Amino acid sequence: MSTPTAEQLTAALATVQDPEIKRPITELGMVEHLEVDDAGLVRVTVLLTVSGCPMKDTIDRDVRRALAGVDGVTGVELTLGAMTSEQRAELQTNLRGGKPAKEISFAQPGSLTKIFAIASGKGGVGKSSVTVNLALSLAKAGRTVGLVDADIYGHSIPAMLGIADSKPTQVEDMIMPVPTPSGVSVISIGMLKPRRDQVVAWRGPMLDRALVQMLADVYWGDLDVLLLDLPPGTGDMAISLGQHLPNAEVVVVTTPQEAAAEVAERAGTMASMLHQRVVGVIENMSFLVCPHCGPSHQLELFGSGGGERVAATLSGRFGYDVPLLGRVPIEETLREGGDTGKPVVDSDPTAESARVLAGIAEHLDGRGRGLAGRQLGLTPSDRF
Ligand SMILES: Nc1ncnc2c1ncn2[C@@H]1O[C@H](COP(=O)(O)OP(=O)(O)OP(=O)(O)O)[C@@H](O)[C@H]1O
Ligand SMILES: [Mg+2]
């Protein structure tokens, strides 16, 4: 057996991505030292972006696995180090690609990222459940998905995705979104607080700064889709979002009853006033399948017609079609999925609620734009 070459080893290391930045570690200046002796023992030093990086174990495992797969490698001695602040500053400059700080790339004219803000009139209608399931469905379809939990009251997204206690890694003043096992990158406004149990009265300028931070200071990379879970109602967050991401499209979630529909219409109208397009309405908790009769008997616990009504009202108001995208039934499996951090489209994909939500994701995905399947004609280094 011949000794592996530096090229072979570097090529193997290039298959290892930083789990947060989602780029090869070889391109990020993370491989500091690499040598191999005549017996095929590889000594490698990999620099983490910060010491105590939460993704340490993943990198450790991936590096060992990649090197072990090279012909002639008999052993791997891996040292994990941490970048110096100079190295971090250099990485940050690289990732930014010379662009100034505080620029929201998604709002730039050439951006290919589709943005969907999930809005509702009132709380508790299932906005966050809808958001995580749409995100996961899109990720399953091969899209690169980012999720911003901008709900200042609840910020329940991390728990619903099983990353409740995760803190984002910070590289200088750039924040790395938290990756989920399902491939969605997440930032929650709750993660910006020093402590989880801290109560912050998010208002006006402070809330605006938090939103800009989540959009501009977070290294999202090239996303196909960005989803935002908005706080219920028509408050400061909706206004800030309208100012910073006028190109966001809005999905309105409502429950079937009259009173919910009325406030949902207001949330939709607010989006339109801010020049955002409302792309559709999702009715949640539409019915419960009768435990005795089965699917032929739907119990309408929360009334009926809300989704249709919001869709019709908004279509009339805006002069374009705002369709009802789907009706999601009440199912225990959906609630369980949220409670256990495994959304229903993953944990029970054949459940009716999962099928409806996956179908809505497919519909939204089909509405043009996005990076997927496009030939961009960029060399890897241009993508920084
Ligand atoms: N279709 C459904 N079937 C069963 N349970 C549901 C359904 N939709 C939502 N739930 C449950 O209802 C509760 C509220 O849902 P969720 O947190 O998604 O709503 P929300 O609109 O984001 O609420 P909030 O305003 O508190 O953020 C959760 O426990 C969730 O699991
Ligand atoms: Mg919520």
Ligand SMILES: [Zn+2]
């Ligand atoms: Zn029945």
